[in-house]
Amino acid sequence: MTALQHVKLGTYYVVHLPEPDDFDFWRERARSLVQCDVPPDRIAWVEPSGSGDLFAHGERRMPVPPMDARPVRANRRFVSLAKNAILHSDPERFALLYRLLWRLQSNPRMMEDKADLDVRRVEELDKNVRRDSHKMHAFVRFRLVESPNDSGGEEAGEHYVAWFEPEHHILRANAGFFMRRFSNMRWSILTPRGSLHWDGETMAEGPPAERHDAPGGDPMEDLWRTYYASIFNPARLKIGAMLKEMPKKYWKNMPEASLIPDLIAGAQGREASMVEKGKSVFSGEFEERPDTLAAIDKAIHACRKCPIGALDNTAVMGEGPQDAALMIVGEQPGDNEDLAGRPFVGPAGQLLDVHLEKAGIDRRAAYLTNAVKHFKYVQRGKRRLHQNPGAKEIDICRWWIESERAIVQPKLVLAMGASAARGLLGKTVSISKVRGTPIPLEDGSELWVTAHPSYLLRLEGPAREEQARLFDADLAAVKARLAELAG
Amino acid sequence: MAQQTILQKLEILADAAKYDASCASSGTAKKNSLGGKGIGSTEGMGICHAYAPDGRCISLLKILLTNHCVFDCHYCVNRKSSNVARARFTPQEVVDLTLAFYRRNYIEGLFLSSGIVKNSNHTMEQIVEVARILREEHDFRGYIHLKTIPEADAEIVHQAGLYADRVSINVELPTDSGLTRLAPDKDARQIEGAMGKVKADLAEAKDAHKRFKHAPRFAPAGQSTQMIVGADAATDADIVGKASRLYDNFRLRRVYYSAFSPIPDASAVLPLKRPPLIREHRLYQSDWLMRFYGYKPAEVMQATEADGNLPLDIDPKLAWALKFREQFPVDVNRSTKEQLLRVPGLGVKAVGKILASRRHRALRLDDVALLTQSITKVRPFICTVDWRPVMLTDRADLRSLLAPKAEQLELFAA
Ligand code: SF4
Numbered sequence: 001m002t003a004l005q006h007v008k009l010g011t012y013y014v015v016h017l018p019e020p021d022d023f024d025f026w027r028e029r030a031r032s033l034v035q036c037d038v039p040p041d042r043i044a045w046v047e048p049s050g051s052g053d054l055f056a057h058g059e060r061r062m063p064v065p066p067m068d069a070r071p072v073r074a075n076r077r078f079v080s081l082a083k084n085a086i087l088h089s090d091p092e093r094f095a096l097l098y099r100l101l102w103r104l105q106s107n108p109r110m111m112e113d114k115a116d117l118d119v120r121r122v123e124e125l126d127k128n129v130r131r132d133s134h135k136m137h138a139f140v141r142f143r144l145v146e147s148p149n150d151s152g153g154e155e156a157g158e159h160y161v162a163w164f165e166p167e168h169h170i171l172r173a174n175a176g177f178f179m180r181r182f183s184n185m186r187w188s189i190l191t192p193r194g195s196l197h198w199d200g201e202t203m204a205e206g207p208p209a210e211r212h213d214a215p216g217g218d219p220m221e222d223l224w225r226t227y228y229a230s231i232f233n234p235a236r237l238k239i240g241a242m243l244k245e246m247p248k249k250y251w252k253n254m255p256e257a258s259l260i261p262d263l264i265a266g267a268q269g270r271e272a273s274m275v276e277k278g279k280s281v282f283s284g285e286f287e288e289r290p291d292t293l294a295a296i297d298k299a300i301h302a303c304r305k306c307p308i309g310a311l312d313n314t315a316v317m318g319e320g321p322q323d324a325a326l327m328i329v330g331e332q333p334g335d336n337e338d339l340a341g342r343p344f345v346g347p348a349g350q351l352l353d354v355h356l357e358k359a360g361i362d363r364r365a366a367y368l369t370n371a372v373k374h375f376k377y378v379q380r381g382k383r384r385l386h387q388n389p390g391a392k393e394i395d396i397c398r399w400w401i402e403s404e405r406a407i408v409q410p411k412l413v414l415a416m417g418a419s420a421a422r423g424l425l426g427k428t429v430s431i432s433k434v435r436g437t438p439i440p441l442e443d444g445s446e447l448w449v450t451a452h453p454s455y456l457l458r459l460e461g462p463a464r465e466e467q468a469r470l471f472d473a474d475l476a477a478v479k480a481r482l483a484e485l486a487g
Numbered sequence: 488m489a490q491q492t493i494l495q496k497l498e499i500l501a502d503a504a505k506y507d508a509s510c511a512s513s514g515t516a517k518k519n520s521l522g523g524k525g526i527g528s529t530e531g532m533g534i535c536h537a538y539a540p541d542g543r544c545i546s547l548l549k550i551l552l553t554n555h556c557v558f559d560c561h562y563c564v565n566r567k568s569s570n571v572a573r574a575r576f577t578p579q580e581v582v583d584l585t586l587a588f589y590r591r592n593y594i595e596g597l598f599l600s601s602g603i604v605k606n607s608n609h610t611m612e613q614i615v616e617v618a619r620i621l622r623e624e625h626d627f628r629g630y631i632h633l634k635t636i637p638e639a640d641a642e643i644v645h646q647a648g649l650y651a652d653r654v655s656i657n658v659e660l661p662t663d664s665g666l667t668r669l670a671p672d673k674d675a676r677q678i679e680g681a682m683g684k685v686k687a688d689l690a691e692a693k694d695a696h697k698r699f700k701h702a703p704r705f706a707p708a709g710q711s712t713q714m715i716v717g718a719d720a721a722t723d724a725d726i727v728g729k730a731s732r733l734y735d736n737f738r739l740r741r742v743y744y745s746a747f748s749p750i751p752d753a754s755a756v757l758p759l760k761r762p763p764l765i766r767e768h769r770l771y772q773s774d775w776l777m778r779f780y781g782y783k784p785a786e787v788m789q790a791t792e793a794d795g796n797l798p799l800d801i802d803p804k805l806a807w808a809l810k811f812r813e814q815f816p817v818d819v820n821r822s823t824k825e826q827l828l829r830v831p832g833l834g835v836k837a838v839g840k841i842l843a844s845r846r847h848r849a850l851r852l853d854d855v856a857l858l859t860q861s862i863t864k865v866r867p868f869i870c871t872v873d874w875r876p877v878m879l880t881d882r883a884d885l886r887s888l889l890a891p892k893a894e895q896l897e898l899f900a901a
Contacts, residue, residue, distance in 0.1 A: 177528075181527065220591055231501045
């Protein structure tokens with residue numbers, strides 16, 4: 001743009017702006033026009049490449065305000081709005097701002113009147129421009145290009161280039177943001193409205209660019225796309241919310257956006273498979289707890305939720321009165337129990353009987369069951385060797401022991417061994433630390449933890465005597481506590 | 488196991504982080520890279536660099552250092568007994584990834600969390616090490632949010648605050664009994680103790696900063712927390728109560744809610760069905776009411792229904808207004824700001840505009856319509872020079888008149 005023309009045609013003035021975003025120039029002209037008392041409808045504001053032909057006759061200088069002209073009044077709110085609104089691509093913006101400035105002279109508080117149409121319009125322009133700037137901060141995507149005169153220094157030679165298509169004349173106004181953020185990086189932002197180049201020390205402005213001037217890809221984009229796809233939770237699809245903040249018009253320059261259609265299309269399937277994978281431990285019947293012991297019995301026989309259930313074995317249901325005050329929980333059925341289909345019938349069960357009797361606890365009045373319902377073993381020739389259930393298997397089977405507890409509602413639960421304790425607590429505890437003191441359970445009952453009788457079976461000599469004594473002591477405490485609770 | 492590539496690790500460790508609701512990168516001290524050796528800036532407002540199809544903003548590189556974990560929390564996909572694929576980044580790998588993404592303007596910074604490996608102190612040290620390399624070796628001035636491990640020594644957690652813009656400690660569940668049941672390795676008192684310590688550190692650093700210009704900054708964006716909604720039986724009233732106690736006791740910047748989402752390989756003690764996402768949204772709305780609209784926690788609780796939960800079909804502000812109809816209509820030309828803020832459909836901005844404009848003219852219904860999003864929602868609760876809602880606030884079917892159509896419910900951004 002060469003010399004600026006201010007043309008007065010009859011009573012009309014034409015102001016040619018040198019740049020579409022030149023606020024200072026507009027302010028300068030607007031100020032003298034107000035001081036010369038030129039009403040808004042007598043001025044045409046023409047931006048570069050805009051059409052000014054309508055008034056293209058003759059030329060006159062801008063009117064010169066009289067020496068004693070009153071200073072032009074504009075409050076801070078107006079100035080900050082105007083600075084930003086002038087970046088809008090609406091050709092009417094200069095006239096609108098002038099009209100507001102003109103009206104402000106007689107009504108200095110007009111900017112507060114949010115129901116005024118001019119005020120509303122300029123606020124809208126400001127908002128659009130702020131949004132466009134914000135989206136530029138967010139959606140510019142730099143790509144790394146090798147520098148032609150790269151002397152081998154790794155980061156020193158790097159040059160990052162972005163292609164962006166702003167809606168308004170915001171490029172120059174946002175140079176500072178990118179400079180402050182990427183101070184020690186060499187970068188360029190190319191747009192159809194002009195370009196910016198920062199070399200780490202100075203900012204240079206360049207001519208408008210085209211999309212093919214910018215590089216087409218970057219090796220990091222694969223990682224970024226992987227991140228984008230992985231951080232998305234398909235169980236929460238909300239496309240409207242995404243589109244509102246990231247309108248489609250920006251997508252074509254964002255490497256991750258190409259994934260969106262497939263992510264959306266696959267979301268339902270992914271959610272279903274998340275639930276399905278979750279279900280491999282549950283199944284339909286797990287959603288409702290069975291409400292009778294017979295129903296539990298039936299369900300555990302069909303249960304294959306953990307690998308133990310898939311072995312050649314039979315589920316073993318708990319046994320005892322449905323209103324038992326005491327529930328005794330072991331680890332899992334052994335070989336004998338599996339064959340008999342009843343809990344605690346093998347050597348450990350027989351040892352338990354001895355100790356219960358010694359403590360004066362009536363086995364028939366208690367409900368006996370196991371933390372895990374199926375027998376876990378490895379086959380060695382003809383023998384089935386007992387194996388401890390894993391934490392995960394215990395946690396899965398916990399559903400059943402909880403279902404039994406919900407029906408029997410014991411006042412006191414005695415867990416024998418760490419597996420049994422885990423089945424009730426959901427975490428692994430150390431027996432030596434917790435034995436002898438009750439642990440309150442959520443339903444108001446209390447949990448006592450002791451060793452498993454099979455542990456005693458594996459010991460010999462004084463060690464066994466010692467453990468048997470501790471076991472007896474635990475049983476005695478349980479007996480006393482039961483009496484108290486019954487009291 | 489064959490060596491995993493960075494891409495494979497990223498896939499696993501970003502996937503594992505997707506259940507965390509917090510992502511914000513706002514409210515920290517202004518800083519930029521001018522005059523430094525590195526890159527990065529924060530200018531107060533956080534920037535969302537992308538949106539995922541779940542409507543959530545992507546502002547930070549949100550990943551776990553590792554998803555190996557010695558803990559066994561039932562709601563967590565990374566718990567010890569879970570069968571998911573595992574991966575582990577080195578601190579340097581996280582640093583490189585953060586810088587590479589930042590240089591390309593994909594992110595505002597890093598949000599780093601981790602499963603607990605070896606023990607809490609070791610894990611916390613690794614997390615801090617990532618931040619140290621970024622800040623000290625690369626002079627990185629972008630945003631860093633570190634998740635701290637409550638069981639770790641206070642000294643290491645303190646270090647985290649010196650490098651990070653924000654630190655957070657998850658309370659995990661709204662009730663202590665829920666925590667005991669679902670996170671058997673965690674301890675409510677320990678979590679709150681850690682929050683209290685961070686609060687004290689924040690206060691001390693703020694005080695020092697007032698007196699000495701160069702006192703080290705400590706988590707200028709403050710601390711936040713997250714709780715999981717819908718994994719236990721806690722009601723919205725419980726949750727709101729818990730959140731408000733946390734705000735009061737620990738001066739948290741934010742409490743995030745994360746609707747329990749079905750996770751692969753779920754634990755048997757969890758409900759299989761997810762709670763409706765709208766519930767999470769209602770909780771955020773109630774959070775706004777307390778933070779920006781002057782509602783007391785007890786008032787939000789008054790908006791709940793008999794079961795202790797906020798209604799799902801209408802927002803909590805409308806629910807409150809319908810219960811306290813005698814407070815309406817509010818005269819837009821005469822009422823106080825506090826009263827105007829109670830009107831369903833009037834946001835903080837609209838109230839500001841009304842207060843400014845009514846100094847210039849007596850507002851008519853059409854004027855108010857210009858200043859609000861939807862006059863239909865507002866109309867039954869206000870009067871203007873030319874409008875008075877006769878009887879409308881007494882209509883029994885007001886709720887159904889005002890409740891949005893069902894299909895609109897899911898169209899919100901969390
Ligand atoms: S051990 Fe328990 S969870 Fe596993 S299949 Fe048997 S009943 Fe089901």
